Amino acid sequence: MAQDLIGLTPSRRALLKGAGAGLLTAGFVAPVWAQAAPVKLGFQLHRTGIGAAYGRWYERTAQAALKVVNEAGGINGRPVEIVFEDDGTDPKRGAEVVEKLTSQHKCDLIFGPLFSHVVIGSAPRAGELKVPYLVCSEGFHVAGGMLNRWSMQPGITDVRAQVSSMAPWVLANLGKKVTMVFPDYAFGHDHRDYFTAAVEAGGGQVVAQIAVPPTETSFTRYLPQIPNDTEVLYHVMVGPAVLTFVKELGEFYGTGAKPEIFGFIDSLEAVDMASPGLEFLEGSHFWEGHCRVKQADASEHEIAYRAAVGVDDNGASVSDAKDVSTYAHMFSVWETLHIIKAGMEASGYQGIADRQKFVEAVEAMTEMPESLAHVQGNKVFNGKTHQVFGHQFISKVEGGKLIKVHTTSIEESLYPDAVDYTTQSF
Amino acid sequence: MTDRAKVWGVHLLVLAALFAAQFLLPSYHVTNLARIMVLAVFAMGYNIAFGYTGLLSLGHALFFAAGMYGMGLPVWHLEWLSLPALIAGLLAGGAMAGVVGLLALRTAGVSFMIVTLMFAQAGYLTLLYLNSWTGGDEGFVVARSGRVLLGFDLATDTPRFMAAFVLFAAGLLLCLWLVRSPFGRVMVAMRENEERSRMLGYDPFRVKLTALILSGLYAGAAGAAYGMLFGYVGATFATIQYSILPMLYVLLGGAGTVLGPFLGALLMFYLIDITSGYTDAYLFVVGAALVGLVLFAPKGILGTLRERALRWLP
Numbered sequence: 001m002a003q004d005l006i007g008l009t010p011s012r013r014a015l016l017k018g019a020g021a022g023l024l025t026a027g028f029v030a031p032v033w034a035q036a037a038p039v040k041l042g043f044q045l046h047r048t049g050i051g052a053a054y055g056r057w058y059e060r061t062a063q064a065a066l067k068v069v070n071e072a073g074g075i076n077g078r079p080v081e082i083v084f085e086d087d088g089t090d091p092k093r094g095a096e097v098v099e100k101l102t103s104q105h106k107c108d109l110i111f112g113p114l115f116s117h118v119v120i121g122s123a124p125r126a127g128e129l130k131v132p133y134l135v136c137s138e139g140f141h142v143a144g145g146m147l148n149r150w151s152m153q154p155g156i157t158d159v160r161a162q163v164s165s166m167a168p169w170v171l172a173n174l175g176k177k178v179t180m181v182f183p184d185y186a187f188g189h190d191h192r193d194y195f196t197a198a199v200e201a202g203g204g205q206v207v208a209q210i211a212v213p214p215t216e217t218s219f220t221r222y223l224p225q226i227p228n229d230t231e232v233l234y235h236v237m238v239g240p241a242v243l244t245f246v247k248e249l250g251e252f253y254g255t256g257a258k259p260e261i262f263g264f265i266d267s268l269e270a271v272d273m274a275s276p277g278l279e280f281l282e283g284s285h286f287w288e289g290h291c292r293v294k295q296a297d298a299s300e301h302e303i304a305y306r307a308a309v310g311v312d313d314n315g316a317s318v319s320d321a322k323d324v325s326t327y328a329h330m331f332s333v334w335e336t337l338h339i340i341k342a343g344m345e346a347s348g349y350q351g352i353a354d355r356q357k358f359v360e361a362v363e364a365m366t367e368m369p370e371s372l373a374h375v376q377g378n379k380v381f382n383g384k385t386h387q388v389f390g391h392q393f394i395s396k397v398e399g400g401k402l403i404k405v406h407t408t409s410i411e412e413s414l415y416p417d418a419v420d421y422t423t424q425s426f
Numbered sequence: 427m428t429d430r431a432k433v434w435g436v437h438l439l440v441l442a443a444l445f446a447a448q449f450l451l452p453s454y455h456v457t458n459l460a461r462i463m464v465l466a467v468f469a470m471g472y473n474i475a476f477g478y479t480g481l482l483s484l485g486h487a488l489f490f491a492a493g494m495y496g497m498g499l500p501v502w503h504l505e506w507l508s509l510p511a512l513i514a515g516l517l518a519g520g521a522m523a524g525v526v527g528l529l530a531l532r533t534a535g536v537s538f539m540i541v542t543l544m545f546a547q548a549g550y551l552t553l554l555y556l557n558s559w560t561g562g563d564e565g566f567v568v569a570r571s572g573r574v575l576l577g578f579d580l581a582t583d584t585p586r587f588m589a590a591f592v593l594f595a596a597g598l599l600l601c602l603w604l605v606r607s608p609f610g611r612v613m614v615a616m617r618e619n620e621e622r623s624r625m626l627g628y629d630p631f632r633v634k635l636t637a638l639i640l641s642g643l644y645a646g647a648a649g650a651a652y653g654m655l656f657g658y659v660g661a662t663f664a665t666i667q668y669s670i671l672p673m674l675y676v677l678l679g680g681a682g683t684v685l686g687p688f689l690g691a692l693l694m695f696y697l698i699d700i701t702s703g704y705t706d707a708y709l710f711v712v713g714a715a716l717v718g719l720v721l722f723a724p725k726g727i728l729g730t731l732r733e734r735a736l737r738w739l740p
Contacts, residue, residue, distance in 0.1 A: 047706055086702055091565065091660050093698075096461070100699070103454035116564045117660055124567050124657030128581050139564070146567055185554050186562035214554060214563075 036078040042101030042110040049089030053270040061330045064308040065337040091121025102131045123147040136332035143387035145419030152386040155336035160194045161413035167198030174260040175231025176204040184211035223252040230259045242267040250280030269326045288393045289328040305375035331376040338373035384420040429738035463594035469687030471644025472672035477681035479637040480617030485542030488549040489642040491664035492522035493649025498659035501572035508575045519646010527638040550664040565660025680726030
């Protein structure tokens, strides 16, 4: 027995080799991660409720960004985890979710919500808990000064910047007499106020503002209110009603003369442009925060991002061509996670005691060049207003696909600061 | 021990346990408990109308929102301090219930449900239409300066919990006194047999209107407190969901029991909080729990307990 064992005893050289290989494995494959506690990020997700179509894609985008960040070494050498909590797209539950992610899951910070009312309902609690709250909401409420020092929007431009920057192109290329059709609540009113101001500043004229009550399911009685001399019809309907709106618009104009049509893709996010009833949109224009269809001049980063989030060249899931993404908005989740990484690394973030340093590091950011971290394009962050500014895209529906025809400049989207959060205390 | 001693003993014990909870529970649950206590006040108000007087309303979100906006709008537009704003919220809830009651109490039963539902829906849409004043669907943040009550910053944990506790304790003791008072007996009489009560000389319209106004005062106080304690006022709180919620709390805890609304709010809150961690279909779980309740304990938890063992429970 002893003899047999002697035959199996490894030589001194073999032992050294083995030990060396073990050390190498420990050193290169799992750097410091074996001991380092993960950075825990909370994601306030619209998994159910009216924001569910967005939430589904926001979760996929966050998972894809997480994979990329972890593969590149995590944050400050630590692995990163995301805890998702459903807020039901409800502000009351949203505030409770902020509480849960912060106090129970002990997340380092929270990011990801889109719907304005959820953001506004949750931000006060984030401020009280002194937890960084990075929203992907488009609303003007961050830059407008309604929130607090802990709430930031570094991943997507706000609606004021979006509509202001597109007005010059609309006036120069589609017409100067604009009729606006919008839902009669806060989101629609932002469009009404800021687009009207930008049109008037550009020498155009808003000839009619048609506010549609949020409960409306048919639009036939509003369409005759569109003045005959309208050159551009600007629409920004949201929710299921948009399909009815477009269909009835098509029936209203028939094959006769019609104004140029300019819409917000919000109307048709997660909706297939080839859906029955949308044929009337052929030749019309849309704002897109990020081009749904892969464009001829797509950057290498855009292509890598599209592959990472599992979206095909037409903007649908690679596994299901009918599952159309919320491509115009969801890049904000990807970019926000990369900004979290950059902010934590710039501040030397170690734990929740460094949350304030993290906010200050993000506030200090300015230029964000186009890269794998900023796949939608280069951006400029305003640390005082906690709001980022970037390019906008105008696309034309050609053959049922959205083809980019114009990219706005960042300068066109800028407006005077309405708040300086850096003067507020933590 | 006399029934009277048992009644006071149980209710004071619940209050003592809640007071102690802030020192014993982790901060997450302490804040949750503050939310639950305020929501329980809302449900207690609903219980006065539904559980004791038999008024099945589907419009209580309107009274809650009246309290919330009655507090929030003066803070936003007129820079009122918190105390007068809270009182304004309380009165707004009661006044709204009075106006709705004057019209809706001309009906009864299913018609009353529909009329109150329509009033609440009209209220919700009014909040959206008056966007520039109310913040519309987005709502607004209550200024930090308007959240300091008698020198205490309600945006911090201990004062917030204590404010919710004081409101809850006042609501609970007042409710206990009310339902055991002669007027409380008349409320129950209305629920049990309106015609017989009329024959005994009581005016059903007056009794029901008074009960509804009291219910509205509770809802208004809860709405104002919720907005002030958690810093947000929004139109979502005026949607049908917030008319259904207090009804569910009351049905779960036990309609016509003083502690039922709190128990229902507590269980429902944690049912959602816990199940949402496991499934997206947490509202299905809530629905299934309610169906089970209706089938096996239609009088709610405390209602069933009272029927089977604790007959002295008010």
